[in-house]
Amino acid sequence: MTPKYDLHSHSTASDGALSPTELLTRAKGQGVTSIALTDHDTTAGLAEAMKTAEDIGIELIPGIELSTTWNKRCLHIVGLGIDPDAEKLHNGIKNLQNIRAERAKTISMKLEKKGITGAYEAVMQAAGEGMITRSHFANFLLLENHVENGQEAFDRYLGDGKPAFVATVWAELSEAVQWIKEAGGIAVLAHPLRYRMTASWMRRLLADFREMGGAGLEVVTGRSSDEDIRQSCLYAQKFDLAASVGSDFHSPDNQWVELGRLAPLPAGLQPVWDLFMT
Ligand code: AMP
Numbered sequence: 423m424t425p426k427y428d429l430h431s432h433s434t435a436s437d438g439a440l441s442p443t444e445l446l447t448r449a450k451g452q453g454v455t456s457i458a459l460t461d462h463d464t465t466a467g468l469a470e471a472m473k474t475a476e477d478i479g480i481e482l483i484p485g486i487e488l489s490t491t492w493n494k495r496c497l498h499i500v501g502l503g504i505d506p507d508a509e510k511l512h513n514g515i516k517n518l519q520n521i522r523a524e525r526a527k528t529i530s531m532k533l534e535k536k537g538i539t540g541a542y543e544a545v546m547q548a549a550g551e552g553m554i555t556r557s558h559f560a561n562f563l564l565l566e567n568h569v570e571n572g573q574e575a576f577d578r579y580l581g582d583g584k585p586a587f588v589a590t591v592w593a594e595l596s597e598a599v600q601w602i603k604e605a606g607g608i609a610v611l612a613h614p615l616r617y618r619m620t621a622s623w624m625r626r627l628l629a630d631f632r633e634m635g636g637a638g639l640e641v642v643t644g645r646s647s648d649e650d651i652r653q654s655c656l657y658a659q660k661f662d663l664a665a666s667v668g669s670d671f672h673s674p675d676n677q678w679v680e681l682g683r684l685a686p687l688p689a690g691l692q693p694v695w696d697l698f699m700t
């Protein structure tokens with residue numbers, strides 16, 4: 423069987439619509455042979471995913487997507503091949519989970535100031551045991567007809583600088599990389615072009631990230647254009663980072679993103695899965 427990797431995806435343990443079992447089953451149906459479950463700041467979905475992976479015959483790469491802060495920017499770091507029980511990682515994400523819980527209260531208060539009530543109860547209910555993310559607030563705003571689509575929820579309320587935006591200090595980038603490394607994992611900078619950084623900031627970031635022990639760059643995502651891939655490929659080569667591919671799948675409702683639906687990696691890059699074996 424030709425290997426097909428998808429190294430970035432979400433389940434109901436954070437802001438995904440599918441349970442770990444449903445997610446892996448869908449991935450298998452799409453021909454994915456190796457999937458990383460990378461929920462935001464939690465490993466809670468991994469136990470179920472590991473069991474299902476065995477049952478249905480798909481390789482699971484245990485992963486996580488950590489929220490980090492670097493020079494006042496929020497950056498997402500995917501950890502691949504982590505031991506979910508590693509102590510530093512475990513303690514680190516506990517803190518991030520507390521930050522998320524507090525932030526959810528503040529976002530709800532800010533929405534109340536805009537005359538929108540009931541957000542907190544609704545997102546608590548929707549997230550259940552899982553992490554509360556801004557996606558949950560976007561869904562709430564949509565369901566309550568405050569906005570017409572998810573993007574409008576970010577543009578009008580939740581996005582950077584908007585009325586319900588809460589400036590948050592996440593984990594230090596260097597710390598997050600260390601947690602992943604100590605958990606035996608590989609740290610990958612997720613969706614590098616989504617941060618809208620200038621080229622000079624991007625170069626500073628990638629040099630810093632490499633220096634801290636970061637090892638990979640997500641070169642292909644579910645929404646990458648050919649130009650995006652070309653750009654990310656150059657960054658990976660220049661900063662000696664292995665290349666990762668991940669759809670960042672959240673929900674079957676998003677027609678633009680599907681598990682395993684990814685452009686091929688350009689030649690001349692080291693695939694991040696080569697590092698899994700060493
Ligand atoms: P959080 O980590 O709680 O800030 O939530 C971030 C999540 O919200 C991301 O992982 C995406 O799933 C979603 N998200 C962030 N920005 C946008 C946006 N502009 N439009 C739609 N979804 C977004």
Ligand code: MN
Pocket residue numbers: 432437462555557672
């Ligand atoms: Mn998300």
Ligand code: MN
Pocket residue numbers: 487498612613
């Ligand atoms: Mn992300």
Ligand code: MN
Pocket residue numbers: 430431432487670
């Ligand atoms: Mn993601």
